[in-house]
Amino acid sequence: MYVADKWKDYEVIDTGGGEKLERWGDIILRRPDPQIIWPLAKETQEWSSTHGHYHRSSSGGGNWEMKKPVPERWTLNYENLKFHIRPTSFKHTGLFPEQAANWSWMMDKIASAGRPISVLNLFAYTGGATVAAAYAGASVVHVDAAKGMVQWAKENIQLSGLADKPVRFITDDVFKFVQREQRRGNRYDAIIMDPPSYGRGPSGETWKLEQSLYPFLESCMSIISDNPLFMLINSYTTGISPTVLRNMLSMTMQPKYGGNITAGEIGLPITRSGLILPCGILGRWEA
Incomplete structure (x- = not known):
């Protein structure tokens, strides 16, 4: 288990009954989590006096019930990295705090490499890993199909004081981008990917992680440099074991x-119970 336990601005306060109580800076949010199948030990006043509570709908999706005024967006710090936080209509806030375990690892790898490192961040979302890699001194290409997420990532880079760093932001289908990089002969020392469970390509192609991840990983082999530093795969797909990524x-x-491979669960400490909340899996190859 890789635990993101160095946060000061973020905290899982308590869990139970399919929900988690979280502190995002000064803002307390209550959100559903499918991993939390144990009961809530005690519904304290903190549970009922949150700033916002996301309610799932039985027909899919859901909505926020905002009980106290919340800024349109606010800033969260992780060591020297800064991120904009904003509750979205699909439950998320623009950041997955458990990924801090990966940020610290990749920053150490990049900083100690002793040479320039080029990183490709695929399915890059709002750029947590992009900010971490750029801060550590890498040049980064950030690719995501969602224009709004790419803009959010640009703002996170600026917020962290890294606007002058060599980061390229590309709004594109990840699969098409990798194919073009193959043709162009561009190669990277490190690749990060956080593929979805399901998705559709620009021409209606269906992506299903169980069927598509291995062929996609194979295609990425042609854009890895001759002296790679690391390959990182994250997954939130239910039912996939870390051993599969290994x-x-x-x-x-x-x-x-050659090199070394590690794989495992990734998680966050729960303050009230002392337990660990599982949040996904990872597979790491490193030189």
């Missing part, structure tokens, strides 16, 4: 480059 990296990266 096996895939063992079949692709290790035969060509």
Whole structure:
């Protein structure tokens, strides 16, 4: 288990009954979480006096019930990295705090490489990993199909004082982008990917992680440099084991480059119970 336990501005206060109580800076939010199948030990006043409570709809989706005034957006700090936070209509806030375990790891890898490192961040969302890699000194290409998420990532880079760093933001279909990079002969020392469980390509192609991840990982092998630093795969797809990611990296990266592979769950500490909230899985190959 890789636990993001160095946060000061973020906290999982309590969990139970399918929900988590979180502190995002000074803002307290209550959100559903499918991993929380245990009961709530005690519904304290803190649970009922949140700034916002996201209610799932039985027909899909859901909505926020805002009980106290909340800024349109606010800033969260992780060490020297800064991020804009905003409750979205689909439950999320623009940041996955558990990924801090990966940010710290990749910053150490990049900073200690002793050479220029080029990073490709695929399915890059609002750029948590992009900010971390740029802060550590890498040049970064950030790719996501959602224009709004790419704009959010640009703002996070500026917020962290990294606007002068070599970061390219690209709004594009990730699969098409990788194919073009193959044709152009562009290569990267590190690749980060956080693929969705399901999705559709620009021509209606269906992406299903169980069927598409391995072929996609194989296609990325042609844009890895001759002296790669790391490959990181994140997944939030229910039912996929960390060993699956380990096996895939063992079949692709290790035969060509050697190196080491680690895989496991990623999580966050729960203050009230002392337990760990599982939040997804990761697979890491490193030189």
